[in-house]
Structures are given as structure tokens and as C-alpha cells.
Amino acid sequence: MATEASELELVFTEDIQLTKCMRMRAVSLQHKNAKPQEGEKLLKSNEYIYRLDFTKQKLTFLWWKVHLKKPGKVVITGTSQHWTPDLTNLMNRQLLDPSAIFWKKTDDDEVQCNEADAQEFGERLCELAKIRKIMYFVLTFADGTEPGNVICSVGFKV
Incomplete structure (x- = not known):
């Protein structure tokens, strides 16, 4: 029996706890006058960690929906990491x-x-969704945007 393909919209959700954890790492290094590990990514003040929770695994990328309430820019960077912030740092x-x-x-x-x-990034998300239930992203806000002024989602065909 054939079923009609449906759309799935996933909204980027700020991971406040993980962002806080990563900021504490940067502060800790600063207080100790220590350097990050070679190649370690420390969050800047305009960078936040967001996540997508994949409820389905076999997806086809359809579209991005990004709403900026005022002028500015947001950069969405995916991570290949299965995150365990208490054990690993973002490289x-x-x-x-x-x-x-x-x-x-x-x-x-x-x-x-x-x-x-x-488009390429959206298609890459589909590949990663095949092996992941959760994916993490670094969202960088610039030119007047901040987390409260941006709503991002991505659409897939299931």
C-alpha cells in the first residue's frame, strides 16, 4: 500500500545548558591562564549552540525557513560531533x-x-539524520541579530 510522502519541519532549539557549559570552559581556561587544546573551538560571545532532534531518519531536504525580526545575519554551522560536553571539547x-x-x-x-x-548543507543534514537522532549546531549572530530575533527551521520530505 503506497502512502503519500509528508513534510516534516524541524525547528532549531537553543541548547542553553550546552551553550553555558561551553562558555564555562572558555572562562575556566581564561582564569587558569591556560590555552585551549590545539584545534579546540571556544564559543565567542555571539555564538550559541542549537540542536535539531530528528524524529525520522530517512529524509529528503526541501527548504529552509529563517525569519529575522530585524536586519542582520545568522550563520548556521553543523557539527559532526556526537556531543558529550563533560568528556569532549568541540574541535x-x-x-x-x-x-x-x-x-x-x-x-x-x-x-x-x-x-x-x-542547499548542500540541507542535503548533508539528511545524510547525518540517517545515523543520528540529535544534531548540534553553532549559530553565529552578527550585524544586529541575536537569539531572540531569529527563528530557524528546516523542512524535509519523509
Whole structure:
């Protein structure tokens, strides 16, 4: 019996606890006057950890929905890491290319993006969803955006 394919929209959710944990790591190194491990990614003040929880594993990428309440830019970078923040630190080599970059200019109503990179990144998410239930992302907010001003989701065909 054939079933009609349905759409699944997954909303990026800020992982407040993980962001806090990563910020504590940076502060701890600073207080100890210590250097991060070679290649370790320390969160900057405009970077936050978000996650997607994959409820389905076999997906086909359809679209991005990014809403910026005011002008600015958000960069979404995936990580290849199965996260255990108490045991492992985020390494630069675990950041996936390309990132999806979305921006809105002062006189624009629509959010713009580099469509080729966003498409490639969306397709990569489908590959990772086959082996993951959860995926983590570093969202970088710039040019006036901040977490409360951005809503991001990604759509898939199931």
C-alpha cells in the first residue's frame, strides 16, 4: 500500500545548558591562564549552540525557513560531533562545511541566503539524520541579530 510522502519541519532549539557549559570552559581556561587544546573551538560571545532532534531518519531536504525580526545575519554551522560536553571539547575539524548563511538588509523584507551552500548543507543534514537522532549546531549572530530575533527551521520530505 503506497502512502503519500509528508513534510516534516524541524525547528532549531537553543541548547542553553550546552551553550553555558561551553562558555564555562572558555572562562575556566581564561582564569587558569591556560590555552585551549590545539584545534579546540571556544564559543565567542555571539555564538550559541542549537540542536535539531530528528524524529525520522530517512529524509529528503526541501527548504529552509529563517525569519529575522530585524536586519542582520545568522550563520548556521553543523557539527559532526556526537556531543558529550563533560568528556569532549568541540574541535574546529568537527565543524561542517559549508555553513548556511542568512541575512536581511535594512531595506529588505525577505531574508537572503547563498542558495547553493544552503542547499548542500540541507542535503548533508539528511545524510547525518540517517545515523543520528540529535544534531548540534553553532549559530553565529552578527550585524544586529541575536537569539531572540531569529527563528530557524528546516523542512524535509519523509
